[in-house]
Structure formats: C-alpha cells, structure tokens
Amino acid sequence: MSNEHNESLTLETNAFEYFEAAKDRFLPGISADAVILGYDGQHIKVLLLKAQVDDIWMLPGGFIEKEYDLDIAVHRIVKARTGLEELYFQQFKLFGKSDRNAHKQEHLKKFQELSSAAHEWVNQRFITVGYFALVHIEDVEPKPDLFTDICEWVALDQIPPLILDHQEIIDAALTNLRRQLNYLPVGINLLPERFTMSQFQNLYEEILKQKLDRGNFQRKMLKLDILIRHEKLKSGGAHKAPYLYEFDKEKYHEKVRNGIGFI
Amino acid sequence: MSNEHNESLTLETNAFEYFEAAKDRFLPGISADAVILGYDGQHIKVLLLKAQVDDIWMLPGGFIEKEYDLDIAVHRIVKARTGLEELYFQQFKLFGKSDRNAHKQEHLKKFQELSSAAHEWVNQRFITVGYFALVHIEDVEPKPDLFTDICEWVALDQIPPLILDHQEIIDAALTNLRRQLNYLPVGINLLPERFTMSQFQNLYEEILKQKLDRGNFQRKMLKLDILIRHEKLKSGGAHKAPYLYEFDKEKYHEKVRNGIGFI
DNA sequence: ACTCATTGTGTTCATTTGACAAAATAAGGG
DNA sequence: CCCTTATTTTGTCAAATGAACACAATGAGT
Structure with missing residues (x-):
C-alpha cells in the first residue's frame, strides 16, 4: 500500500505525462463536461469530483481524442467515472465564453512545474461541450480520476462551489432536461x-x-x-x-x- | 471593372492571406455554421452560398476569434451575410463526427498551392457548432463571402447538394426549431x-x-x-x-x- | 345585382385537466 | 381480533381545451 505522499507523487507524475501527451492525443482547445444525473428514490443527484490539490469541486470531464467522434469521447468519460457501459446521454450546449477559464490558472498554480508543452496545453483557451447523462444510481461505482480524490453523488440543493462555470453548466443541463421532459425517456433511465x-x-x-x-x-x-x-x-x-x-x-x-x- | 480572371486572382490571394493568418486569429479546430431562416409569405427559406471554385453549395460559416465569445463570432458571421445588426439566433448543436471533413479535401484541391501554414489550417480536423437565426427576409441583402460568388435564399424543398454535413446541420436546425415552437418567438422574428x-x-x-x-x-x-x-x-x-x-x-x-x- | 373565393365567427361534441372526495388496503396498537 | 391510521387507488364532476364542421360577412370581378 502506498502512503499519501506516494499517491500524490504518482498523481503529479501522471498529470505531467497526461498533459505532456495531450497535444498529440487530443483536439486542441475543446473539452467535454458531463452532468451525470441519478435518482435515489428521494432526490436527483449529480456526480461530482473533488480536486486533490484544492478544495474545489468539479464535473467529470475530459478531452476529445483526435481520431474519435465527440460522442465516443463523452461515452469514455462517463464510463470511466461510473463503470457503466450502456447509458443514455445527450449533448445540450457548447460553452464558449472567452473568459471561461479565467479562474483555472488560479486553481492550477499547484502545477507550476509543468513542462512548457504541458503548460501550454493547460493554459490555452478552452471551450467545452456540455452533456447530460441519465443513469441508474444503484449500478454506479463512482471512481475519481487522475486529478481528484473524491467522486460522489451530491443532491442538487447541496452542490458546493464549483470550478469555472460548472454550476452554470449544471443549471443549463437541468433547464434543458425540463424542456424535453415530455418526450425524454427519463423514467426508464433513472428509476430502478x-x-x-x-x-x-x-x-x-x-x-x-x-x-x-x-x-x-x-x-x-x-x-x-x-x-x-x-x-x-x-x-x-x-x-x-x-x-x-x-x-x-x-x-x-x-x-x-x-x-x-x-x- | 475587373474581369473574371482578375477577380479569381483577387479571391485566391485573399484566401491565401486569410488562411495564412487564421492560425493567429482564430481558435484551432472549431468553426461555426449558421442556418439563417427567412419566410417570404409562402415558404421557409435558408440562406446558402455557392463556392467559386466548384458547383458546391454551403451554409454561411466561419471561425471563432481567439479573444471573443462564441456568440460574438456567430453574430459577426450572420451580420456579414445579411447586413443585419439586430437578429435572433440560437445555438442548437455541436457537430463532432471525426470524419466530417472527409470530403473537404476533395473540394479544396483547388487550393493546392497554399503555403504550408495555410494548408495545415484547412486540413486540420474541424468540429463545428450549429446556430440557427430567424430573420426578416425583406430586410436582408445577401452578400457572398471571400470564397463564394452567390448568396441567395433557397426554399427548403429545393436545397441543392451541400458540402460536408451541411444538409444534416439544416435538418437538425429544423428539428430543433419544431421542438421549441411552443415557446419560441418565431412569428415576431420571421413575419413582416x-x-x-x-x-x-x-x-x-x-x-x-x-x-x-x-x-x-x-x-x-x-x-x-x-x-x-x-x-x-x-x-x-x-x-x-x-x-x-x-x-x-x-x-x-x-x-x-x-x-x-x-x- | 349576382357570383365566388376567402375571411371571420359560431356551434357542437368529445376529450382532457384540475380539484377534490371516497373507497380500498395493509400495518400497528389496544 | 378489531379499530385506527396513513397511504394508495379509484371515482366524480365542473371547467377548459381541442377537433371538426357550419354559417355568415366581405369585397372584387362579372
């Protein structure tokens, strides 16, 4: 078993490698964020991650492989956090404000020792495409990713402060969900x-x-x-x-x- | 007055310069396409462009300036084709298939003599964000752009073959429009x-x-x-x-x- | 003055909605 | 075991809405 120090080292090493390789693996300047929604019989909940290097929370997200469709990248992201192979998900909006990563540099100050290639990657302007997914909450085994140590379900009225515009993304997802409620298979995808x-x-x-x-x-x-x-x-x-x-x-x-x- | 040869030369020079400068001016790998809709009292029509170098038609589109919001870039694009300052427009989908510019190279073979920087720009993988706009058709003065010589209104059932996935983009716009029809100010934006x-x-x-x-x-x-x-x-x-x-x-x-x- | 295509308004009946009430049902307490 | 209680299921009924069709009004052309 590794102690916390080792885990932290492992993370940063991986993060370095991850960002280093990003320019070759992923499309530049675009990310995807997933609003993964579940229902526990009482409340709608959203799957959130807590960053290791800070006390800030965020949506699951990632980048788009150069050789794959957008939907495939999102499927990979959601599958990695939930373990689910089959799921219902839908794109709902592209977030393209020019200042939407203004706060990110603050959050990423812990990664100052990144190589210049990695530094360039994280500091570029990103637009992000928002997806929402409807999942059976009891089938999900939440798994944190490289940069986070907590991955858990949070009720909509108990969402902590989120990074960047992630709260706005959640709000837009819910608005979109409500508007489609008449013809969306929400029951079959959320209820047991x-x-x-x-x-x-x-x-x-x-x-x-x-x-x-x-x-x-x-x-x-x-x-x-x-x-x-x-x-x-x-x-x-x-x-x-x-x-x-x-x-x-x-x-x-x-x-x-x-x-x-x-x- | 310039003869056709001169116009063509002017176009290619401008296209060269345009693509050459693109890497510095615009976000990489992302474009925007606008489904501009008007109503002439009889039929819904969409504003289409015909390429100079080919007999292929396309939607008005462009790239996103590095320093501006997505919406601002789209507003600029639509304003440039229609002359309209105030207009109603709305994002509806991001198109991210990995093969969506497969046919473009065929179309752009006329631009073989592009510099390597320009060549790299046009040959990267593009994802495109679809917008639809609702305009008063009588207020519009259609203007072609750098790469096109015709800009005109086309009824929905008379759309010629379009470049890339532009027909799919139009279809998606109309589906989206129909679904929102209950709460969308379509009348005030399309009728005189x-x-x-x-x-x-x-x-x-x-x-x-x-x-x-x-x-x-x-x-x-x-x-x-x-x-x-x-x-x-x-x-x-x-x-x-x-x-x-x-x-x-x-x-x-x-x-x-x-x-x-x-x- | 008459015709005629089109517009504006009425009528009717079936269906849906909203608000509320009554009946049915199982668990728990005496 | 019977009665209370909280909850589910079904019922009722007036009001609103929707769909189909009928009729009256209008103004240009003959």
Missing part, C-alpha cells in the same frame, strides 16, 4: 427496474420543482399504457402497500418515438 | 411588421409540415391577446380582404417568457 407510483411521481416533482396532483398523475400514467403492474410491495411501510410497476419497454419507447406526452 | 392571419398560419404549417384548422388557429391566436388588429388589407386579392395584424410586442414577449403556448 421496479418502482412505485409515488417514486415515479416524485421523480417528476423533483425535476420540475413543483408538486403534482397524486390522483391525476396516476391515472394519466396508467392511461398511457406503458406500465406493467406487479404484485404488492413487501412490508416495511406502516401503511397500505403500493403496487410495484415496471415499464413495458416496447410500448414505452414507442410512445417516446411519437413524442407524446408525459406531463 | 404587418401580416394576415393566413400568413401567420401558413408560417406554422410550413415549419410543422402539417395543415392546421383555419378557424381554430385564428381563434387560438386571438385569444392569446398578443395581436393588434388594423384596418383592412388594400386591394389585390379578388376576394374578401383580410385584416392586417401586428404583434403587441410587450404582451408577446410576456407570453414567450412564461413559455406558453402557441401550438
């Missing part, structure tokens, strides 16, 4: 295999930040004819046990294709 | 100051590619309370003259802010 109607409704209430009528929500979803009703929930709650539901995936995706209409 | 209800309806039918019920459309729009009714249309048509309408801009934008609900 089997779920109660309350969980389903709460998911929409979390995203929309507004209460919905219980009876009306239930009737509407059942009428869509996309749910399979199973037997009763096991014990646990001290009240009437609800049914467990499961998506009829064929019918569900058929509805999504026709673009209508959950809310 | 005064318009008839038929024109207004036809605009939506063009975008949606589907017929709408005349009576219902009219009643719905009037009920939104965003229109000012003027006196009768002058002569011309051989039938009942329709009213002319104008947007009550304050009320219109108020509705747009609240996000509801044209269709």
Whole structure:
C-alpha cells in the first residue's frame, strides 16, 4: 500500500505525462463536461469530483481524442467515472465564453512545474461541450480520476462551489432536461427496474420543482399504457402497500418515438 | 471593372492571406455554421452560398476569434451575410463526427498551392457548432463571402447538394426549431411588421409540415391577446380582404417568457 | 345585382385537466 | 381480533381545451 505522499507523487507524475501527451492525443482547445444525473428514490443527484490539490469541486470531464467522434469521447468519460457501459446521454450546449477559464490558472498554480508543452496545453483557451447523462444510481461505482480524490453523488440543493462555470453548466443541463421532459425517456433511465407510483411521481416533482396532483398523475400514467403492474410491495411501510410497476419497454419507447406526452 | 480572371486572382490571394493568418486569429479546430431562416409569405427559406471554385453549395460559416465569445463570432458571421445588426439566433448543436471533413479535401484541391501554414489550417480536423437565426427576409441583402460568388435564399424543398454535413446541420436546425415552437418567438422574428392571419398560419404549417384548422388557429391566436388588429388589407386579392395584424410586442414577449403556448 | 373565393365567427361534441372526495388496503396498537 | 391510521387507488364532476364542421360577412370581378 502506498502512503499519501506516494499517491500524490504518482498523481503529479501522471498529470505531467497526461498533459505532456495531450497535444498529440487530443483536439486542441475543446473539452467535454458531463452532468451525470441519478435518482435515489428521494432526490436527483449529480456526480461530482473533488480536486486533490484544492478544495474545489468539479464535473467529470475530459478531452476529445483526435481520431474519435465527440460522442465516443463523452461515452469514455462517463464510463470511466461510473463503470457503466450502456447509458443514455445527450449533448445540450457548447460553452464558449472567452473568459471561461479565467479562474483555472488560479486553481492550477499547484502545477507550476509543468513542462512548457504541458503548460501550454493547460493554459490555452478552452471551450467545452456540455452533456447530460441519465443513469441508474444503484449500478454506479463512482471512481475519481487522475486529478481528484473524491467522486460522489451530491443532491442538487447541496452542490458546493464549483470550478469555472460548472454550476452554470449544471443549471443549463437541468433547464434543458425540463424542456424535453415530455418526450425524454427519463423514467426508464433513472428509476430502478421496479418502482412505485409515488417514486415515479416524485421523480417528476423533483425535476420540475413543483408538486403534482397524486390522483391525476396516476391515472394519466396508467392511461398511457406503458406500465406493467406487479404484485404488492413487501412490508416495511406502516401503511397500505403500493403496487410495484415496471415499464413495458416496447410500448414505452414507442410512445417516446411519437413524442407524446408525459406531463 | 475587373474581369473574371482578375477577380479569381483577387479571391485566391485573399484566401491565401486569410488562411495564412487564421492560425493567429482564430481558435484551432472549431468553426461555426449558421442556418439563417427567412419566410417570404409562402415558404421557409435558408440562406446558402455557392463556392467559386466548384458547383458546391454551403451554409454561411466561419471561425471563432481567439479573444471573443462564441456568440460574438456567430453574430459577426450572420451580420456579414445579411447586413443585419439586430437578429435572433440560437445555438442548437455541436457537430463532432471525426470524419466530417472527409470530403473537404476533395473540394479544396483547388487550393493546392497554399503555403504550408495555410494548408495545415484547412486540413486540420474541424468540429463545428450549429446556430440557427430567424430573420426578416425583406430586410436582408445577401452578400457572398471571400470564397463564394452567390448568396441567395433557397426554399427548403429545393436545397441543392451541400458540402460536408451541411444538409444534416439544416435538418437538425429544423428539428430543433419544431421542438421549441411552443415557446419560441418565431412569428415576431420571421413575419413582416404587418401580416394576415393566413400568413401567420401558413408560417406554422410550413415549419410543422402539417395543415392546421383555419378557424381554430385564428381563434387560438386571438385569444392569446398578443395581436393588434388594423384596418383592412388594400386591394389585390379578388376576394374578401383580410385584416392586417401586428404583434403587441410587450404582451408577446410576456407570453414567450412564461413559455406558453402557441401550438 | 349576382357570383365566388376567402375571411371571420359560431356551434357542437368529445376529450382532457384540475380539484377534490371516497373507497380500498395493509400495518400497528389496544 | 378489531379499530385506527396513513397511504394508495379509484371515482366524480365542473371547467377548459381541442377537433371538426357550419354559417355568415366581405369585397372584387362579372
């Protein structure tokens, strides 16, 4: 086992090598950041990383390999943090303000001893493309990357100060998600295999930040004819046990294709 | 007046200089393309350019100045082609396929004698960010750019073969436009100051590619309370003259802010 | 004055929405 | 074991919306 000092050394060595090789491996001046969203039955959460060299938090991100499509690079980034091979993700915006890495140099002062090639790489102007991903939170094993020591789920109302414009990126992702909510397969990608109607409704209430009528929500979803009703929930709650539901995936995706209409 | 040979020489000299200076002026590896849309009372049209050196058509586009925001570069591009200072435009997607400039080298073979710096610029991998703009077609004076000799409005169903993935970019713009139609100020940006209800309806039918019920459309729009009714249309048509309408801009934008609900 | 294509307004019926109430159900406490 | 309680499920009903169609008004041309 390595002690902290060794780990730190290893990190910096790797970071040096990483930035050194970046110019040859990656497209210049562009990065990708992923807003990875999960739902634990109570709240929407986003996967965040904490930098080793500072107390600052950030979104998972990375660069684009010269020989691959944009989507492939993003898939690699999300897979590396979550362990998930199959996932739903979608591009939503390119962030191109000219001053968006103004604060980065502050954060990267710890890397002053970078070679000039590496220094040049980290100090160029970056534009970044924002993606959001919807994942089953219980299937994820969060893994930090080269520059971070913590990777964990954070509820949307408990997000700490983030690097650069990452808070803005999260906000834009959520706005985008809300606008697409009518034709986006958000349920099938965020809920576990089997779920109660309350969980389903709460998911929409979390995203929309507004209460919905219980009876009306239930009737509407059942009428869509996309749910399979199973037997009763096991014990646990001290009240009437609800049914467990499961998506009829064929019918569900058929509805999504026709673009209508959950809310 | 210069003859064609001279113009061609001038073009190539400028193109040389342009590409030569590009590395210093612009961000590497990224371009912007604009789907500029207008409505002539009959059809949605898109502003296209025809290359001088080939019979290939393309979207207006350009590169991003190193010191400016993305949006500023796009505004400059659209303003240069249309002459418009104020306009509505919106980013909709970043196109990042690794093979998206595969055909470009074919098209640019005419520029073989470029200096190595210029050659390196045009042959790098480009990702491009797609924007769409909504403009008043009657206010536009189409102007070709350095590399093109024709700049004109083309109806959507008469688009010739386009360079690279530009057709895909147009399709994506229209899909995006349709999805936002409920909360997008499309009418105020595409229709002339005064318009008839038929024109207004036809605009939506063009975008949606589907017929709408005349009576219902009219009643719905009037009920939104965003229109000012003027006196009768002058002569011309051989039938009942329709009213002319104008947007009550304050009320219109108020509705747009609240996000509801044209269709 | 009459025709006619088009515009503006009405009517009708089915469907959806919103708000609320009632019935059903399981767990826990006496 | 019966009753309470919290929660789920289904029901009701008035109001709003949507879709399809009908009819009246208008103004240019014959």
